[in-house]
Amino acid sequence: MARPKNPTDAAQPATPSEGEPEKRRAILHAALKVFAERGYHGCRIADVASEAGVAYGLVYHYFRNKDELLESVFDEQWRIFIGAIRAISEGPGTAAEQIGSVIRFALDVFRTAPEAVRVLILEVPRTPDVLRAGSTRQTFEVATRLVAEMVQRGQQGGEFRTDLDALVGAASVLGVLDMNLAGMVTGLLTAPLPSDEELERMKRQVVTAALGAILVPGSAAPAR
Amino acid sequence: MARPKNPTDAAQPATPSEGEPEKRRAILHAALKVFAERGYHGCRIADVASEAGVAYGLVYHYFRNKDELLESVFDEQWRIFIGAIRAISEGPGTAAEQIGSVIRFALDVFRTAPEAVRVLILEVPRTPDVLRAGSTRQTFEVATRLVAEMVQRGQQGGEFRTDLDALVGAASVLGVLDMNLAGMVTGLLTAPLPSDEELERMKRQVVTAALGAILVPGSAAPAR
Amino acid sequence: MARPKNPTDAAQPATPSEGEPEKRRAILHAALKVFAERGYHGCRIADVASEAGVAYGLVYHYFRNKDELLESVFDEQWRIFIGAIRAISEGPGTAAEQIGSVIRFALDVFRTAPEAVRVLILEVPRTPDVLRAGSTRQTFEVATRLVAEMVQRGQQGGEFRTDLDALVGAASVLGVLDMNLAGMVTGLLTAPLPSDEELERMKRQVVTAALGAILVPGSAAPAR
Amino acid sequence: MARPKNPTDAAQPATPSEGEPEKRRAILHAALKVFAERGYHGCRIADVASEAGVAYGLVYHYFRNKDELLESVFDEQWRIFIGAIRAISEGPGTAAEQIGSVIRFALDVFRTAPEAVRVLILEVPRTPDVLRAGSTRQTFEVATRLVAEMVQRGQQGGEFRTDLDALVGAASVLGVLDMNLAGMVTGLLTAPLPSDEELERMKRQVVTAALGAILVPGSAAPAR
DNA sequence: TATGAATGAGAGTTCATTCAT
DNA sequence: CATGAATGAACTCTCATTCAT
Numbered sequence: 001m002a003r004p005k006n007p008t009d010a011a012q013p014a015t016p017s018e019g020e021p022e023k024r025r026a027i028l029h030a031a032l033k034v035f036a037e038r039g040y041h042g043c044r045i046a047d048v049a050s051e052a053g054v055a056y057g058l059v060y061h062y063f064r065n066k067d068e069l070l071e072s073v074f075d076e077q078w079r080i081f082i083g084a085i086r087a088i089s090e091g092p093g094t095a096a097e098q099i100g101s102v103i104r105f106a107l108d109v110f111r112t113a114p115e116a117v118r119v120l121i122l123e124v125p126r127t128p129d130v131l132r133a134g135s136t137r138q139t140f141e142v143a144t145r146l147v148a149e150m151v152q153r154g155q156q157g158g159e160f161r162t163d164l165d166a167l168v169g170a171a172s173v174l175g176v177l178d179m180n181l182a183g184m185v186t187g188l189l190t191a192p193l194p195s196d197e198e199l200e201r202m203k204r205q206v207v208t209a210a211l212g213a214i215l216v217p218g219s220a221a222p223a224r
Numbered sequence: 225m226a227r228p229k230n231p232t233d234a235a236q237p238a239t240p241s242e243g244e245p246e247k248r249r250a251i252l253h254a255a256l257k258v259f260a261e262r263g264y265h266g267c268r269i270a271d272v273a274s275e276a277g278v279a280y281g282l283v284y285h286y287f288r289n290k291d292e293l294l295e296s297v298f299d300e301q302w303r304i305f306i307g308a309i310r311a312i313s314e315g316p317g318t319a320a321e322q323i324g325s326v327i328r329f330a331l332d333v334f335r336t337a338p339e340a341v342r343v344l345i346l347e348v349p350r351t352p353d354v355l356r357a358g359s360t361r362q363t364f365e366v367a368t369r370l371v372a373e374m375v376q377r378g379q380q381g382g383e384f385r386t387d388l389d390a391l392v393g394a395a396s397v398l399g400v401l402d403m404n405l406a407g408m409v410t411g412l413l414t415a416p417l418p419s420d421e422e423l424e425r426m427k428r429q430v431v432t433a434a435l436g437a438i439l440v441p442g443s444a445a446p447a448r
Numbered sequence: 449m450a451r452p453k454n455p456t457d458a459a460q461p462a463t464p465s466e467g468e469p470e471k472r473r474a475i476l477h478a479a480l481k482v483f484a485e486r487g488y489h490g491c492r493i494a495d496v497a498s499e500a501g502v503a504y505g506l507v508y509h510y511f512r513n514k515d516e517l518l519e520s521v522f523d524e525q526w527r528i529f530i531g532a533i534r535a536i537s538e539g540p541g542t543a544a545e546q547i548g549s550v551i552r553f554a555l556d557v558f559r560t561a562p563e564a565v566r567v568l569i570l571e572v573p574r575t576p577d578v579l580r581a582g583s584t585r586q587t588f589e590v591a592t593r594l595v596a597e598m599v600q601r602g603q604q605g606g607e608f609r610t611d612l613d614a615l616v617g618a619a620s621v622l623g624v625l626d627m628n629l630a631g632m633v634t635g636l637l638t639a640p641l642p643s644d645e646e647l648e649r650m651k652r653q654v655v656t657a658a659l660g661a662i663l664v665p666g667s668a669a670p671a672r
Numbered sequence: 673m674a675r676p677k678n679p680t681d682a683a684q685p686a687t688p689s690e691g692e693p694e695k696r697r698a699i700l701h702a703a704l705k706v707f708a709e710r711g712y713h714g715c716r717i718a719d720v721a722s723e724a725g726v727a728y729g730l731v732y733h734y735f736r737n738k739d740e741l742l743e744s745v746f747d748e749q750w751r752i753f754i755g756a757i758r759a760i761s762e763g764p765g766t767a768a769e770q771i772g773s774v775i776r777f778a779l780d781v782f783r784t785a786p787e788a789v790r791v792l793i794l795e796v797p798r799t800p801d802v803l804r805a806g807s808t809r810q811t812f813e814v815a816t817r818l819v820a821e822m823v824q825r826g827q828q829g830g831e832f833r834t835d836l837d838a839l840v841g842a843a844s845v846l847g848v849l850d851m852n853l854a855g856m857v858t859g860l861l862t863a864p865l866p867s868d869e870e871l872e873r874m875k876r877q878v879v880t881a882a883l884g885a886i887l888v889p890g891s892a893a894p895a896r
Numbered sequence: 897t898a899t900g901a902a903t904g905a906g907a908g909t910t911c912a913t914t915c916a917t
Numbered sequence: 918c919a920t921g922a923a924t925g926a927a928c929t930c931t932c933a934t935t936c937a938t
Contacts, residue, residue, distance in 0.1 A: 616855075
């Protein structure tokens, strides 16, 4: 059974774009870290600057203001995640396999870049309206809709139950993923830095639960 | 099939406690509203006071500081929710029925007090560490563990699949609930103020999806 | 020859308005002083606050922002000046006498409150557009028009030459006044703090020059 | 009656000085424009540079700092104006005729280079002390004294009244000029861009008013 | 209890100036 | 000469908290 190749490495900068100034990247990187550690309001521009090893004013050389900086961080992270979802969606495999891949990808990223996940999962959906009104909000919807498309395909293929709206199915899948990630991030479900085995175990369980929410009852969970 | 009595009214003040000053209640109530509207950092003490129709300084008469005020709001809301879960848990019905009841209860509350849900679902898990370190965090864990107990009981009774940790099962159930509520709050899944039928439809779907995540595959979803 | 009573005391707060908080007055007063000393951009809110012997934040308790504070200062000063012009205009005396009174009034104020004059004369007409767009600008026009009315009356009465537009006449009178005051303020024309005699001498000269600009040539300058 | 040749073209660079780098001139020119548009504090080095179509840092290659740049602008403009006054002063004609020429010259410049006038008239006398302490201040005094010399000559020749100090006379003449120009700049007295006739009319009136301030009463205003 | 004026530390943003290339 | 990235001090504005009444 074919399995889409795991695009984990996408967690690296979406656009290493030759021309991008090194310090701009450093700032973006630092912002991700500081933001993950302290949350939107807890992080000050000064923190970002010093974390990036850069002068205060340089942040404003590259970004109009704090909101734009953080929006950039969000956008970049989401772009990576969406890129992965899209790649998986366009790849081979049944709908169930694809959704399993999405979940495994997310947990893999958590392993290599927990801050990124923390930011996406814990901060993004709950930041001020100014921010939510921006592209971030739309991006979030895009992700949901991409998953909803997978769900719909699965419903049409007879894999997934049809008594759920595709959007509700997508929300459920993402909810299972989100809450389990949150539990991992906060240490409720696993050690803060889980071992490889622990991670594999979680992957299996989260996939099982997420698919359980949408599979036609009685169908076997896909071998993994 | 017995169904636990729906403790919807618990959304009212947990403790109308005879002696509690009227203005204190007004402040708490206003804080919930303002907090739901603007989020933790977006709401200023001045907003709360004016929403409550009360003098600025009075807030500090009843609450040591902003954190304590908001912690009180959280605690109260969670106490209500936990009270409901506990009541359901100690009531009649199978584990699956109980979990269904929990979900239906949450959606009912969303209907009557969307702000409360918004606060619990969108704000609580993402507020600053100071706050998270407080009782709120523990309260959140308590809720998770209560649901995990239900899951465990269901596993022992053969209803729920045993290839999931009870905590993962609980997280999955709550994740499905959370994300669908978030979708309702943000208008992605339903109109901002859904009709009765829409709400019932959502209840059915969310219960289906949540139970799907943990039921032994092939078992019939419980009639509702 | 009747001479309008000199409303010098109008230099005091236009509205001692019973209800006005003492500290608000202190801030306004301090702002006038600091603004006169350092100019619009040279004065910082911190300067105003400390000059007023008041906490930083209190300035923002009474005024929305720096612009509003300074606009208030301007407005108050102009209101005083306009009040005086109006009183003179409605009082007895020929047009020439009235214009003489306006000039003498201005020089009197310079004696008792040089800062106020400095602000009105040196700063107002040259501050940022935001400010000029506000009520200050209109107020300045009002003053000009009031003087223009006097000029017009004098033209109709045969005192003043009619080959000047009334507005040009007014601008000329105010120009003579302004530039001579500027010369006094900057120490080019008199000692920074002129003696009574010096002041009287200046009054006579400025009145002479200003009326010369508009009187029918050959008419005697009005006795003073 | 001979009339000094009108040195209008002096509004061009005083010293096209062979060796002066083209870009330096561009910066100076841009600075005049930007400064006229936004005032001393409203204009940033970045504005000047981009207006001049020149790199940021180049401004600092040619000028030590912002103050020096603006001082240079002032100096240049004043040098032009003073050069004109001096030329007129050393030329033929009575004192009254010469003063009339000065005023007409100023209004002509306003026609061709309103920004320059705006800067000289509206900005120079009201900029920070640091600046005023520089050569600009002295330059301004020089202009006043040159006019005062004309006045004095007129007084000695019996044209002008002797009950005014020469400096007061000069201040009055310049005051009439300044305020009427200000009125034109701000649109209170004429359309922002007056027609030729309007301008001629203003010239006549302003000369009339200015000379009226200092002429021996009864003497005929000089034919124009 | 109740009020709201008063306080001041903190954070975002601007912009003149420097400097490596 | 020319460029523009980099620096950081300075200043405005916010808002939690205190306190006299």
